[in-house]
Amino acid sequence: MCDDREKLIAYVYDDCDDAERRDVDAHLASCDACRSEVGGLRRVRQDLLAWDVPEHGSVWRPFVPARVAFAWRDVPAWALAAAASLLLLAGASGGLVTYALVAPQQERVVVVPPADPTPVREFPAELSGLEDRLLAALRAEMEERLQTVAADLPQSRVSGPPADLTDQLSALRAAQFDYLRAVNADIRTLSSRTAHLEQREQTTNMMLTSLFTQRGQPVMLPVGQ
Amino acid sequence: MTRTDEELVARATAGDLDSFNQLVARWERPIYALAYRTLGREEDARDVVQEAFLRAYRGLAGFKGQAKFSSWLYRIALNLCRDWIRRERRAPVVQVPEGTDPIDLADLQASPAESVEDLVARREMSQAVARAMADLPEEQRTAILLKEYHGLTFQEIADMLECPLSTVKTRLYQGLSVLRRRLERQQSEAASLRRATWESSS
Numbered sequence: 077m078c079d080d081r082e083k084l085i086a087y088v089y090d091d092c093d094d095a096e097r098r099d100v101d102a103h104l105a106s107c108d109a110c111r112s113e114v115g116g117l118r119r120v121r122q123d124l125l126a127w128d129v130p131e132h133g134s135v136w137r138p139f140v141p142a143r144v145a146f147a148w149r150d151v152p153a154w155a156l157a158a159a160a161s162l163l164l165l166a167g168a169s170g171g172l173v174t175y176a177l178v179a180p181q182q183e184r185v186v187v188v189p190p191a192d193p194t195p196v197r198e199f200p201a202e203l204s205g206l207e208d209r210l211l212a213a214l215r216a217e218m219e220e221r222l223q224t225v226a227a228d229l230p231q232s233r234v235s236g237p238p239a240d241l242t243d244q245l246s247a248l249r250a251a252q253f254d255y256l257r258a259v260n261a262d263i264r265t266l267s268s269r270t271a272h273l274e275q276r277e278q279t280t281n282m283m284l285t286s287l288f289t290q291r292g293q294p295v296m297l298p299v300g301q
Numbered sequence: 302m303t304r305t306d307e308e309l310v311a312r313a314t315a316g317d318l319d320s321f322n323q324l325v326a327r328w329e330r331p332i333y334a335l336a337y338r339t340l341g342r343e344e345d346a347r348d349v350v351q352e353a354f355l356r357a358y359r360g361l362a363g364f365k366g367q368a369k370f371s372s373w374l375y376r377i378a379l380n381l382c383r384d385w386i387r388r389e390r391r392a393p394v395v396q397v398p399e400g401t402d403p404i405d406l407a408d409l410q411a412s413p414a415e416s417v418e419d420l421v422a423r424r425e426m427s428q429a430v431a432r433a434m435a436d437l438p439e440e441q442r443t444a445i446l447l448k449e450y451h452g453l454t455f456q457e458i459a460d461m462l463e464c465p466l467s468t469v470k471t472r473l474y475q476g477l478s479v480l481r482r483r484l485e486r487q488q489s490e491a492a493s494l495r496r497a498t499w500e501s502s503s
Binding site for chain 1: 318319321322325326329333334337338343346347350351354355416417423426427429430431434445448449450454455467470471473474477478480481484
């Protein structure tokens with residue numbers, strides 16, 4: 077038993093079963109050296125309790141739930157192209173309706189070049205023809221672009237956000253962590269300094285009070301203490 | 302309702318950020334205490350705490366519950382401390398000012414029933430323990446920190462440090478024995494100094 081350090085240390089920490097504890101108790105009853113050893117180790121454990129850890133403010137800035145991201149759904153490529161076409165037609169139709177409703181009330185500015193005696197009543201027809209040609213050109217250009225986009229998309233169903241967006245999101249989160257870390261560093265420095273100053277002031281006042289009391293002198297502390 | 306660590310981990314893994322915040326609130330102080338006693342400096346301990354929880358958050362998906370969450374967290378913190386010590390190429394720092402400046406007593410939290418003399422004595426003992434612990438080999442110091450200040454069992458320490466159970470007990474015994482000799486010597490020297498000072502002043 078005297079050489080069985082493992083059994084002794086388990087006994088000191090009370091981390092042993094009942095049988096081992098009884099064995100050590102029986103040995104200690106007759107062995108001064110081991111009894112002294114156990115007593116010394118227990119005193120050390122008591123001294124270890126004096127090792128304080130200073131108070132500190134929290135160094136962690138709690139997570140805040142991020143805004144709900146757009147929920148990507150499985151959308152086939154052809155559906156994307158069709159939706160874009162519908163949006164374009166709706167926009168063009170809205171423009172035509174707006175023109176039809178608003179244009180007649182607008183005051184037409186007549187510009188009659190001196191060398192061209194064209195009557196005013198022929199301008200609206202030319203303008204509507206120009207408008208039709210413009211819309212047709214726009215429609216054809218958008219259609220071409222949509223076909224190009226649709227051709228680039230994979231034939232299989234699109235699911236989830238693009239890979240580059242995922243990478244960007246990961247980079248954004250990493251940047252967020254770095255930013256939070258820097259902010260936390262500033263906050264904890266300020267909190268530590270503030271807490272330290274407050275504690276020093278409090279303890280100094282306690283000591284002054286004790287000294288003045290011992291000397292029988294009235295206690296005079298700064299206003300607000 | 303107080304949730305267990307396992308419940309909070311499961312919820313945090315599923316995306317509940319508030320559950321992870323609760324885990325941090327529960328374990329921040331013990332992790333800070335471990336880092337502070339290992340490294341000896343408040344700012345370094347704060348850095349370790351923050352990094353430990355960042356790593357824990359990132360690694361939550363891979364934590365399968367094979368060990369207690371606290372043990373896993375302690376291990377992360379210990380590895381960070383070890384890396385810090387190796388990177389800085391220096392032993393743990395013990396911030397021990399010369400003498401005992403009354404203003405420095407502000408670092409200790411005095412209880413209402415504690416006199417100034419008790420505060421000074423406790424401060425001196427705290428410094429003595431910190432000095433003695435800093436001189437211990439890393440393995441013995443870590444075993445004592447985990448057993449004495451965090452209440453881990455021998456088996457939990459063995460699992461965390463990946464060493465046999467008997468090794469943990471041996472390290473504890475050797476570490477405590479060394480501490481005992483050093484603290485007894487320091488207290489003896491302090492008592493002799495006080496006696497000499499009293500005799501010279503009388």
